[in-house]
Amino acid sequence: xxxxxxxxxxxxxxxxxxxxxxxxxxxxxxxxxxxxxxxxxxxxxxxxxxxxxxxxxxxxxxxxxxxxxxxxxxxxxxxxxxxxxxxxxxxxxxxxxxxxxxxxxxxxxxxxxxxxxxxxxxxxxxxxxxxxxxxxxxxxxxxxxxxxxxxxxxxxxxxxxxxxxxxxxxxxx
Amino acid sequence: xxxxxxxxxxxxxxxxxxxxxxxxxxxxxxxxxxxxxxxxxxxxxxxxxxxxxxxxxxxxxxxxxxxxxxxxxxxxxxxxxxxxxxxxxxxxxxxxxxxxxxxxxxxxxxxxxxxxxxxxxxxxxxxxxxxxxxxxxxxxxxxxxxxxxxx
Numbered sequence: 462x463x464x465x466x467x468x469x470x471x472x473x474x475x476x477x478x479x480x481x482x483x484x485x486x487x488x489x490x491x492x493x494x495x496x497x498x499x500x501x502x503x504x505x506x507x508x509x510x511x512x513x514x515x516x517x518x519x520x521x522x523x524x525x526x527x528x529x530x531x532x533x534x535x536x537x538x539x540x541x542x543x544x545x546x547x548x549x550x551x552x553x554x555x556x557x558x559x560x561x562x563x564x565x566x567x568x569x570x571x572x573x574x575x576x577x578x579x580x581x582x583x584x585x586x587x588x589x590x591x592x593x594x595x596x597x598x599x600x601x602x603x604x605x606x607x608x609x610x611x612x613x614x615x616x617x618x619x620x621x622x623x624x625x626x627x628x629x630x631x632x633x634x
Numbered sequence: 635x636x637x638x639x640x641x642x643x644x645x646x647x648x649x650x651x652x653x654x655x656x657x658x659x660x661x662x663x664x665x666x667x668x669x670x671x672x673x674x675x676x677x678x679x680x681x682x683x684x685x686x687x688x689x690x691x692x693x694x695x696x697x698x699x700x701x702x703x704x705x706x707x708x709x710x711x712x713x714x715x716x717x718x719x720x721x722x723x724x725x726x727x728x729x730x731x732x733x734x735x736x737x738x739x740x741x742x743x744x745x746x747x748x749x750x751x752x753x754x755x756x757x758x759x760x761x762x763x764x765x766x767x768x769x770x771x772x773x774x775x776x777x778x779x780x781x782x783x784x785x
Binding site: 525527528529531532533557559560593595596598613614615 | 679
């Protein structure tokens with residue numbers, strides 16, 4: 462796919478996600494389209510790019526330190542990381558905290574024993590993934606880089622794990 | 635007799651913020667229950683409901699100030715009730731906090747009550763299944779101290 466082709470696909474994916482992002486447990490209408498690429502600074506140093514994770518199932522998790530449902534979900538993510546990382550799951554937490562709160566985000570992650578990268582969110586990535594208006598929002602991306610599911614809001618205790626298992630078991634990526 | 639229960643609409647809360655002159659009392663009322671009977675927001679925070687300045691006010695100013703003024707907490711079956719001194723300044727702060735909180739977390743039931751005979755000001759936070767869990771996760775400092783009269 463050309464650069465313009467990828468950009469168009471990403472724009473379509475973002476538009477479809479935007480239309481579906483406000484419903485809890487939503488499976489986005491953009492399913493199967495290419496996930497918008499990104500490269501974000503990690504609070505732990507360095508940069509993480511989606512393209513570098515091709516071959517893994519990526520769980521992109523938008524959150525903030527002030528978001529109470531996020532505090533409930535964080536230990537579940539740590540547990541998912543522990544249990545499914547070796548199976549090919551890569552969790553990326555995208556902090557949507559306001560500028561200047563990076564230390565608070567890092568402290569939150571440390572306090573909760575977060576074992577996956579915590580990235581500094583930007584308006585661009587929020588826009589690309591439908592706005593991420595609701596926190597938490599989790600986006601599952603297949604091994605082939607295709608958008609699989611978007612879950613806006615705190616899912617049921619086992620809902621996210623079920624989605625991860627489906628993604629990991631998905632034939633052909 | 636039950637304590638006077640006050641259910642505030644947004645407009646009434648805004649009036650309360652402006653100077654406690656609005657007719658905010660509706661004894662025993664539930665805020666627009668029929669209108670919202672079938673609407674159920676996800677358990678999520680609306681990232682765009684508050685500006686960064688409002689968020690700073692909510693979490694870094696009002697929250698700590700109210701925590702310092704809290705006089706008690708009661709665990710309810712579906713949430714928690716916090717008590718405060720019933721003075722006008724505290725009521726304004728509670729009302730301002732409540733307006734911001736409901737904008738960010740529309741799934742919360744928020745009730746403000748003034749007990750009769752000069753009793754405490756109560757802020758009651760409740761909701762459907764799962765809401766109490768997230769209140770507990772978010773507000774451990776607020777609910778860690780169990781005290782206050784049974785209601």
